[in-house]
Every structure is written in C-alpha cells, then in structure tokens.
Amino acid sequence: MNPCRVLVIEDHALVREALVRALDQLDQPCFHAQAASAAEALALVEAGQEFDLVLTDLMLPDMSGFSLLSVLAHRFPTIPVVVISALSDEASVKRALKAGAAGFISKALSSEQLIAALRAVLRGDVVTPDLHQPAPVAPRPIRKRGVEPLAEQYGLTTAQTRVMELMVEGRTNREIADLLGLAEGTVKVHCSAILRALGVPNRAQALVVLGRQGLRA
Structure with a gap:
C-alpha cells in the first residue's frame, strides 16, 4: 500500500x-x-x-x-x-x-x-461537525439502473457515486456543486477520485467506460 x-x-x-x-x-x-x-x-x-x-x-x-x-x-x-x-x-x-x-x-x-x-x-467522504459523518447530499429522485453495482465494483463512496451519476448526465462541475450543495473544489476532488478508480485520464474516457457498462444519461 x-x-x-x-x-x-x-x-x-x-x-x-x-x-x-x-x-x-x-x-x-x-x-x-x-x-x-x-x-x-x-x-x-x-x-x-x-x-x-x-x-x-x-x-x-x-x-x-x-x-x-x-x-x-x-x-x-x-x-x-x-x-x-x-x-x-x-x-x-x-x-x-x-x-x-x-x-x-x-x-x-x-x-x-x-x-x-x-x-x-x-475514503473520499466529506465530513462536517455534525457527528463527523459523511455530509448528506441532496437526494436524487431516481437512481440509474446498475449504478450501485458499478459503485461497489470501483469502490466509490456515496458522494462519489452521486457525482458520477451527474457526470454521466453531462453536468458541469459547477452544476454538480449546485445540485449537491457542495463546493466546486470538492466536486473536482470527487471527479479526480472517480477517474482514478476507473483507471482513465479524463472525463470523456470515463463516460466511455461507464457507457460500455450500461450507465448512460
């Protein structure tokens, strides 16, 4: 390690x-x-x-x-x-x-x-003084089919998974930050963690990998 x-x-x-x-x-x-x-x-x-x-x-x-x-x-x-x-x-x-x-x-x-x-x-979670648990992010009304197995496969946290879903929708970092109530810098950190987990150098290739596994907008 x-x-x-x-x-x-x-x-x-x-x-x-x-x-x-x-x-x-x-x-x-x-x-x-x-x-x-x-x-x-x-x-x-x-x-x-x-x-x-x-x-x-x-x-x-x-x-x-x-x-x-x-x-x-x-x-x-x-x-x-x-x-x-x-x-x-x-x-x-x-x-x-x-x-x-x-x-x-x-x-x-x-x-x-x-x-x-x-x-x-x-682990990539966002902690706050409220019991120092991962900070809650805005709930999504509909989860994409297959997102949980993919998140588990790549070892993504709950926050990273929600960022990944919005990445797949084509959202910008600013849009993701606004939707999830996070700072844009925090979203960038999550995006970097997602790229590392997928083993790709950029967002475009991440979308290709995720699309091949059935996760699409």
Whole structure:
C-alpha cells in the first residue's frame, strides 16, 4: 500500500504533534509534512511536493485560513483540503466549504473520533461537525439502473457515486456543486477520485467506460 502524503498546517506545535500521532494510527502508512503558517505551507506545495490531503487550521499567524482555502482551491484544485478548527459554528463550516474545503473537523473531538473522521476523509467522504459523518447530499429522485453495482465494483463512496451519476448526465462541475450543495473544489476532488478508480485520464474516457457498462444519461 502506497503511503498517504499529508500536509498539516497548524501554528501550535502541540496540536500539530497530536494530529501527526492521529495520522500514525490510521490503517495505512502516512508520510506527513508540517507547516506553522500559510507561507510555509504554500512554499512546500509550490516546491513540487505532492500531497494527497492537506489539514489546516483557520487561525493562522500570517493569513486567514479561509483565504488559504481559496488560494489552494484556485491554484491546486486536485488536492483536498480539510479544516481542523475550534471554530465549528455553522457559519464557519459553511464558509469553509464554500471556499473549497473538502471537509471540516472540530478540534473538540476525542482522539478516537478524530481518527474516524480522518479515515472518512481519506475514503473520499466529506465530513462536517455534525457527528463527523459523511455530509448528506441532496437526494436524487431516481437512481440509474446498475449504478450501485458499478459503485461497489470501483469502490466509490456515496458522494462519489452521486457525482458520477451527474457526470454521466453531462453536468458541469459547477452544476454538480449546485445540485449537491457542495463546493466546486470538492466536486473536482470527487471527479479526480472517480477517474482514478476507473483507471482513465479524463472525463470523456470515463463516460466511455461507464457507457460500455450500461450507465448512460
């Protein structure tokens, strides 16, 4: 199993160490880099270091975490960014998700809850402070025939499956985001996960693969 590459952005050393310890308790090996500020984090990413996940606080010494989310979503849209913050009120959560966060985890969690939330994030789920379960997405009135077996075959999460259905309908990322109540950056993360699962380089080839297996608009 390839190690998961995680960047932890947190200016408090004790909190950073706690997050790193939690990462070490996951079911897969993790390589982790640490940054105490937005500037340090951006320097690491811009230097070409590849990350599968970024964990960031909102209260950073040199830049608002919301601003950092926007920068990362614009410049590095394929890297999922999850907020870990003491500010877990509804307004902050919604603002973070709108800015491009792929999830929001409260610092008030126990270590066991934190590990469970991180596992969900690494599966591709979107977690929020509401029990830190995958965030519900808008229900679809009609499920396409055969979508569940395909989702199971390729190991897709519930959120990824719904994104896949809308991809097949020819929806854009913005349309999918609006329909499912997600940030466009989160939809991009799900689309990238779907392409990896299907083993194809782009959306057009994904639609060909899915069409051959009977999933069509």
